[in-house]
Amino acid sequence: MEANLSGTGRLPAAFLTPGSSSFLDFLDSHAPQLLPGRRTLPEGMTVEAPHGTTIVSAVFDGGVVLAGDRRATMGNVIAQRDIEKVFPADEYSAVGIAGTAGLAVEMVRLFQLELEHYEKIEGAVLSFEGKANRLTTMIRSNLAMAMQGLAVVPVFAGYDLDLGRGRIFTYDVTGGRSEERSGFAATGSGSVFARGAMKKLYRDGLTGEQAATLAVQALYDAADDDSATGGPDLARKIFPIVTLITEDGFRRLDEDEVAAIAVTITEQRREHPNGPQAPLL
């Protein structure tokens, strides 16, 4: 019988090659077909696929809130009513994604794995900037697809353990990254309206609970004016996903907690359909 030198069973050489702590780099050398960025569409083609819409984020005292509505649209059709677009990236950060839903979910899985992989191999956690930069790389590799209508635009938010505060990074389709120093950010089709709402409602020194309410208010306003964004669906009991990241780590609010906020806001909007009013001067 011949000794098995190459084939079945034994870990291929790429697995035992020292050097990289990046799962993406490993995939690139060992299984490039699994990388989303390696795929191309035929020239001139566009594909219609479900799109996720609005994500909002705001910094509060001791953390950051990241929230998203639940609607995915395909042209004028509502493709899904209860899609989830906000995910934990690791213990202290989260990513919310607007854009092509299928690609976005794949990108998030890969991003989560990238952070976990680094942590296991190195025995240390990436810096906050380091995590944000890994996400840049992933978005940039998707540029060709973005040009053909399959864009993915995330918001990356988390608690920076070194600085001891919440931080938000937003991206554009080319991977351009910018830190939001104003304290709040929004992305997706309803982001214009959400940002307008947050501009008037945001203030320094919010508590986590107030920040969650702010996020749901902003999503309500986005849904009010953008048909692709879904508001709280009281009949079907579908509410936005709201997550808080603090020193204690990532926490997704229970459905009951979000429902309570959403119901209160809806009640108030019965009286004042445009929501709370900011002073004129």
Add this chain to the structure above:
Amino acid sequence: MSTPFYVSPQQAMADRAEYARKGIARGRSVVVLTYADGIVFVAENTSRALHKVSEIYDKIAFAAVGRYNEFENLRIGGVRYADLRGYSYDRADVTARGLANVYAQTLGTIFSSVGEKPYEVELIVAEVGRTDADDQIYRLTPDGSVVDEKNAVVVGGNADSIGSYLGQRHRSGLGLAEALKLAVDGLARDPNGGSPRTLTPEQLEVAVLDRQRPRQRKFKRILGGQLARLLSGDESAAAEDEGDASADTE
């Protein structure tokens, strides 16, 4: 032209096994024990940077003795294997059995290939299950054999003497502090029958796969203050908050 000496295959394999065994016997031991809430790993290791016990995946951990560069290489290979498999299929499809098989193939191939020197490592791959009946511990020797172990396993220097000590005293349902004490007593024994050494928390590397941990990843290192309290027999320290444990490292 010189004629090479004839060496019988039996002799060649025996020499390789002997070579690997000697390399492993030089190092300090690692003990792996089941306890009520999972599996505890205890290694004698003064280094904070070079680990003998590490996380592979959600419910799977890895412990090794022998040559550091060789088992570190295998550890990284294991992490890549597990992450790739979990990404291609699902997190639930990554199992200790599969990983042990891959390690066995890798070690076995290296062991019997004439061009390579055998690895001087002995590995343990363990997976914590939903109940203690589902816990799995595999021991891998440098020739690629896999041994399905139960309850308590020791690899490294005085594996035999520590193993028999633990075998007589281990019972199922131990608390974490009890299990830890048993493991440390085993490691501290003098194989020549002298009085046992004293091992301080700084000389130990301890980690658990805790099935009660609320997160997906069940692996957790036990460090600093929590380790000292557990070693002094304080069973309540087992339930300490994550925050406390990580604060101890800073």
